[in-house]
Amino acid sequence: MQWAHLPPWPWPEVRPLMKLMIVDDHAGIRKKICELLARPDLEMRECVTGEEAMQAAGEFQPDWIIIDVHLPGVNGFEAAESIHLEIPRTRIIMISADDRNYLRAAAQAVGAERFLSKSRLADLPQILYSGPTSPPAA
Numbered sequence: 001m002q003w004a005h006l007p008p009w010p011w012p013e014v015r016p017l018m019k020l021m022i023v024d025d026h027a028g029i030r031k032k033i034c035e036l037l038a039r040p041d042l043e044m045r046e047c048v049t050g051e052e053a054m055q056a057a058g059e060f061q062p063d064w065i066i067i068d069v070h071l072p073g074v075n076g077f078e079a080a081e082s083i084h085l086e087i088p089r090t091r092i093i094m095i096s097a098d099d100r101n102y103l104r105a106a107a108q109a110v111g112a113e114r115f116l117s118k119s120r121l122a123d124l125p126q127i128l129y130s131g132p133t134s135p136p137a138a
Contacts, residue, residue, distance in 0.1 A: 017041040017042070018039075018041065018042050018043070018063050018064065018128070019042075019043045019044075019045075019060060019061065019062045019063050019064075020037065020042055020043070020044045020045070020062060020063065020064045020065070020066065020128075021044075021045045021046075021047060021053060021056065021057065021060060021062040021064070021065045021066070021067075022034065022044060022045070022046050022047070022065075022066050022067075023046075023047045023048075023049075023050065023052075023053040023065065023066065023067040023068060023071065023076065023079065024048075024066075024067070024068040024071075024095070025048050025049065025068065025070075025071055025072055026068075029068070029095075029118065029121075030046050032121060033066055033121060033124065034046070036121060036122065036124050036125055037124055037125060037128060039129075045060050045062070049071055049072060049073050049074065050067075050071045050073060050074030050075060050076060050078060050079030051073055051074050051079075053065070053067065053079050053083065054074065054079050054082050054083060057083045057086065057087060057090070058086060058087070061087065061090075062087075062090050063089075063090065063091065064090070064091050064092075064093065064128060065080070065083060065090055065091070065092045065093070066092075066093045066095060066124070067079060067080055067092065067093070067094055067095065068094075068095055068096065069094055069095070069096040069098070069103055069107070070096060070098070076094055076096075077094075077106055077107070077110050078110075080092050080094060080107070080110045080111060080112055081110035081111060084110060084111030084112075085111075088111075091113045092107075092110075092111060092112040092113055092114075093112065093113060093114045093115070093116055093124075093127065094107035094110075094112045094114070094115045094116070095115075095116050095117070095118055095121070096115070096117065096118060097117070097118045097119070099117035099119070103115060114127060
């Protein structure tokens with residue numbers, strides 16, 4: 001009876017180890033991020049607008065959000081701040097093709113943990129997968 005140690009069927013649903021929300025109005029950027037970070041233990045949700053991200057975050061409860069600064073309608077800063085207030089444990093990375101100090105400062109001011117230039121998206125696996133799995137203490 002090699003299976004005697006297993007609980008009876010049906011087995012409980014296994015939650016992914018990490019939930020990631022990607023928010024960018026450019027499909028190519030979302031696709032690149034998905035390809036860079038794809039793992040079997042990662043559940044991803046894509047959003048095109050800040051409004052969509054704000055609506056989906058409460059239900060999805062992401063561990064991480066990667067969000068573009070420049071979004072149509074509600075911009076990335078407004079969406080990130082709103083989500084951070086609603087779900088403070090969610091870790092946020094703001095991204096932009098425009099790598100400027102004032103954007104970095106604004107990202108930090110709305111609760112983002114990191115600001116990353118889109119030219120450095122290849123750094124995302126190192127950022128998400130090599131650090132602590134839980135958010136830093138507030």
